[in-house]
Amino acid sequence: MPTLPSKARVVIIGGGIVGCSVAYHLTKLGWKDVVLLERKQLTSGTTWHAAGLIAQLRATANMTKLAKYSQELYGNLEEETGVATGFKRVGSITAALTGERLEELHRSAAMARAFGVEVEEISPSEIKQRYEHLNIEGVTGGVYLPLDGQGDPANIALALAKGARQRGATVQERVKVTDIVKNGRRVTSVNWQGEDGTSGEIETDMIVNCAGMWGHDVGRMAGVNVPLHACEHFYIVSEPITGLTQLPVLRVPDECAYYKEDAGKLMLGAFEPRAKPWGMEGISESFEFDQLQEDFDHFEPILEKAVNRMPMLGEAGIHTFFNGPESFTPDNAYHLGLAPNMDNVWVAAGFNSIGIQSAGGAGMALAAWMDTGAKPFDLGDVDISRMQPFQGNKHYLFERSKEALGLLYADHFPFRQKDTARGIRRTPFHDKLLANGAVMGELAGWERANWFANEGQKAEYEYTWQRQNWFENRAAEHAAIRENIGMYDMSSFGKLRVEGPDAERFLNNVCGANMSVPTGKIVYTQFLNAKGGIEADVTVTRLSETAYLVVTPAATRLADETWLRRNLGSNIAVITDVTAGEGVLAVMGPNARALLQAVSPNDFSNEANPFGTAQEIELGMGLARAHRVSYVGELGWEIYVSTDMASHAFETLHAAGQPLGLKLCGMHTMDSCRIEKAFRHFGHDITSEDNVVDAGLSFAVDLSKPDFIGKAAVAARKESGPKARMVQFLLQDSQPLLYHNEPILRDGEIVGYLSSGGYGHTLGAAVGLGYVPCEGQSATEVLASSYEIDIKGTRVKATASLKPMYDPKSENVRA
Structure with missing residues (x-):
């Protein structure tokens, strides 16, 4: 008969290697009252039959850090616990x-x-x-x-479990969680049943879903979306x-x-x-x-x-x-972190055949996050909040899982798109874009036009590490935005309406910039954490005295909404996701004003509609809202139109644009234009780990405001000077291509890696952004060095700049 406490600080559900690792690391941090419940026997789901390959290199720096930690941990476990782990560094x-x-x-x-x-x-x-x-x-x-190494998966898990027990954890086999009791956004207790017929309830401060391939169902029990199959x-x-x-x-x-x-x-x-x-x-x-x-x-x-x-x-x-x-997730990255819609439900599940090499690091990172309430470093690759609600759909998971396993060993070509479970989220312009040659990519379930095929050209990707079949298509789209006029669909970007009597005060606490602005003003800002790191990169438009519109990247809409909700406090404000309510067309380029004047009687002059302001307009025979902002570094507007009038807006703009030479553009062009302008991309160039001062974005923070999240950390970094600087690099050879993670060499030594890379069609070569450590050094000293980028083992000379190499004074966007 199991002897289980009636109360616990945390209940961990699932006794595979991941659950054992979480228990081990929490007790290592001094946690007491840790209870791990396993429905059958430890390791009996997937862990016992895993191959036990323990590699160090992962796709990003932090995932590699976690994999390396796992290796070091497993190498020492045997000595600590006396359980043979079979860990060997065999290469x-x-x-x-x-x-x-x-x-x-x-x-x-x-x-x-x-x-x-x-x-x-x-x-x-x-x-x-x-x-x-x-x-x-x-x-x-x-x-x-x-x-690299290999080990005995089951014994590594048992060693972790023993380590947790030695520090006071209760690890109980043959006890199934039958129900999870909730009160609002919190779990209050779990009900359990033993194989011997006994049952009980454990009051708990929090739970961790480490249930592996049962993780989806355990998530449902807790009211949480855990997409895996x-x-x-x-x-x-x-x-x-x-x-x-x-x-x-x-x-x-x-x-x-x-x-x-x-x-x-x-x-x-x-x-x-x-x-x-x-x-x-x-x-x-x-x-x-x-x-x-x-x-x-x-x-x-x-x-x-x-x-x-x-x-x-x-x-x-x-x-x-x-x-x-074994369990697989829709994007082949595991799920870690605090569930978006609950305040005390944590997840560590869906390890896509890399659970053994990941479990040590994942357990360490999650335990640190649970202990302090803050991520120990950027975990955006695996944060459960990246998953969209629809991705819990079982039919979707069934279809996507067919592809997910094979992608582990598929060619990891740049821009590779998923083939399965497509066409789920479509913008109001979807069919019109397809009719004009759009080649779709997918992000967060959204079908997005990535590039446009010419007449007679095959409208599909042909993957390679060299210049892909759409390289010249993008060059033409890029030139249209730089020299004339281009239009692209931004409807997939998240739109969060924040309204109520305390909306201004609330957003002033969450945002680095000042939200006390007139109606119609658009503010570029970041949500900062206590360390001055960047949790979100957004624009905020004041719609009225009590209402704002927060526009977020498509992939982080849920994460950004979650950050707002978690920091709402006692403020009286309502947060509503209105993403699907409006279509958005970006009209960009030197002739953008001429096109808008052709379809609307409103005034788009600098006097009436300066950069960073929005106005309600008539468009064709309908209505819209024109936001004068740009992510491509040119004169332009983002046109927001309710979905019922979206098709009319597209037809009106497209028809009026033909005599002007309007070109439809894709997301690849938006990216190539933004990297020339050194605009940061959230998740690559800026993350929760990157201080806003180091990122070169302190201009977007108003330290004269009353206290706000991250203010002290930003002030301290401004005082001390940046520890690293975001530098833009332009290759001196026009042929090689940059993607991201290529090493940066300063005076012959590796000092970092590119956070993003792309081709600068106007600048005439590949462009990258990356941090260069520079504590105690001036900007002049940083630029006085010689720089190279390592591309597949070949060092290519690069020109470095702290200012955007394209239109450094932003004269174009204000034209």
């Missing part, structure tokens, strides 16, 4: 079979150097030296990470192979395969391009260490290639054919 090799894959690997190797991960680019013959059993026919090269994951283990000794982990992503030596046997695992979703009818109550039905036909194409690639596998015979479920 890893990734082999490419195409030139495109090799470029991806070489770019990732450059990124690894920027992140402080030891890496080596190796030739096919050097791969053969390190992995003699491999058939290197068709291999174009690869990378070697000497400090289980898929079948296949591997085989060979019979013992005579003389087989320790080998590096080997990945051959072009054949969807990975190989691991373990105790004289060889494991072959697969991430096939089209996966098999599992558990659509729910997961059996009795599920515990279960294997799924074999499907040799599904696995056979990968095995066939593997036997050719690793001849010894064909001779050894198969000892085990294994099929087990």
Whole structure:
């Protein structure tokens, strides 16, 4: 009979490696009254059958930091707990079979150097030296990470659980959470039932959903959206192979395969391009260490290639054919953090086959966040608040999961779009854009025109690491905005209406800039945290004495709304998501004024409608609101029109624009224009970790206001001077392309990496933004150095500037 307390500070639901890691790290921070409940036996869901590959390099600096932490933790756990973790640093090799894959690997190797991960680019013959059993026919090269490892997943989890118990946590197996009791935005208790028929209730200050592939259902119980879906994951283990000794982990992503030596046997695992979703009818109550039905036909194409690639596998015979479920999320990043619509429900679930290498770091980061109430560093990649409400739809998850598993080993081409679960959110202009050659991308479920195909051109992406098939299309769109007039659809951007008697006071506390402005004024501002870091990058338009419109990036709409709600306090104000209520067309370029004057009797002159103001207008035979702002660095307006009149607005503007040479433009063009102007992109150039002063955005903060969130930190940084500066780089060679994460070299030494990169069609070469550490240094000293950018191992000279290289005085936007 389980002995469980009636009260706890936290109840962790799920005893896989992630739940055990959260318990371990909370107790390490001194938390008492930590209770972990596991429905069956620890590790019995997914952890027990994981492959145990422990790699360091991830797609971003902070995810890499967490993976490196996991390695260090697992290396020391055995000594701390006495439980053998089987952790060994065996190294890893990734082999490419195409030139495109090799470029991806070489770019990732450059990124690894920027992140402080030891890496080596190796030739096919050097791969053969390190992995003699491999058939290197068709291999174009690869990378070697000497400090990557492998371990025993179940024992690592049990070691974490033991560490948590040693510091006072209650870890209880064979107890299922049957209900979660809520009061408003808070969970108050959980009801449990033991396998022996006993039951009870635990009052709790908070819960953590670490339920893995049950995470979606546990989330529903708590009133929280946790989008994930289980898929079948296949591997085989060979019979013992005579003389087989320790080998590096080997990945051959072009054949969807990975190989691991373990105790004289060889494991072959697969991430096939089209996966098999599992558990659509729910997961059996009795599920515990279960294997799924074999499907040799599904696995056979990968095995066939593997036997050719690793001849010894064909001779050894198969000892085990294994099929087990793992959970996948819509964007292949795990879910971590405080659930957006609850104040004490935390999530750590959906680890997309990288749970073992991620669990140590994820547990550490979440525990720190729970302990202080603030993220320890930027976790935007995995923050659960990035997930849109509709993404909890089971049919959507079923369709997207087919693709999600295979994307792990697919070519990670820049601008690659998802193929599955598309067409869900469409702007009012969707069909009209398609009729004009739009090629759609997807962001947060929104279908957005990324570029426009010419007549007779195939209206789809052809992916490569070189200049893609739309490069010249974007160049023409870019030129239209710079030299004449372009129009693009911004309807997907979030629109939050904040209104009430305390709206001004509330926004003045949350925003760095001053919100005490006249009606019609548009203010560019940031939501700051207590450290002066940037939680959101928005524009705020005062609509009336008591109402404001906050415009946010499409991807962070929910996160930004959540930040507002969490900081509302006792202020009397209502926050409403009105994103779908208005379509938005951006009309940008030197001739933007001429077009608007052709369709509206209103006055668009500098005197009547200066930069940073909005006005109600007549447009065609309808009504709209014209905001004079620009994210592309040109004269222009964002035209907000209610969805019922959106089609009329588009037709009116498009028809009137034809004699003027109006060109429809896509999101790729918006991005290439903004990077030339050194406008920051939230999530890349500016994050919760980046002080607004270092980001070069202190002009958007009014320190003369009464106290507001982050004021003291901004004042202190202004006093001390920036610790780093955001620098714009222009390559001196017009051919190479920049994406992001390329290392920045200052006087020959790596000092950082590009936070974003793109091609500057007006400037004539690729442009990047990135932070250069400069504590105690003047701007002149920063610019006195010589700079290079490492592109797949080749150093390319770059010109550095602290001011925008395009229109540094912003004369165009104010024209």
